[in-house]
Amino acid sequence: MSAHDHADHGHTHGGAAHGSLKGYLIGFVLSVILTAIPFWMVMTGAIDNKQATAVIVMAFAAVQIVVHMVFFLHMNPASEGGWSMLALIFTVILVVIVLSGSLWVMYHLNANMMPGLHEMRQMP
Numbered sequence: 001m002s003a004h005d006h007a008d009h010g011h012t013h014g015g016a017a018h019g020s021l022k023g024y025l026i027g028f029v030l031s032v033i034l035t036a037i038p039f040w041m042v043m044t045g046a047i048d049n050k051q052a053t054a055v056i057v058m059a060f061a062a063v064q065i066v067v068h069m070v071f072f073l074h075m076n077p078a079s080e081g082g083w084s085m086l087a088l089i090f091t092v093i094l095v096v097i098v099l100s101g102s103l104w105v106m107y108h109l110n111a112n113m114m115p116g117l118h119e120m121r122q123m124p
Contacts, residue, residue: 019074027071034064 038057069075
């Protein structure tokens with residue numbers, strides 16, 4: 001047998017098949033929709049509450065991350081024997097721990113280290 005007989009020819013990668021044109025088009029259309037709706041919401045001021053708008057935009061961003069992972073990165077529990085999904089879950093847990101810990105530290109530094117207005121007036 002020659003090396004050509006064992007060649008992969010790019011049809012599979014890590015045990016998972018590559019996406020089809022239909023899958024890529026569905027992912028592209030979903031990505032455009034998930035970008036256009038928050039853009040429209042922010043540009044038109046459809047929701048008066050800025051905090052609610054920010055939460056909705058972040059929710060659309062989270063859904064778009066999932067769309068990209070499924071349709072473009074082809075991540076699912078079956079790909080690479082589940083190791084890619086396990087690595088993703090571990091990464092998400094680490095990012096949540098780092099972000100929440102950083103925000104907690106910054107909040108408490110601000111609350112405990114910054115002088116109040118009445119203390120600022122007493123400074124020379």
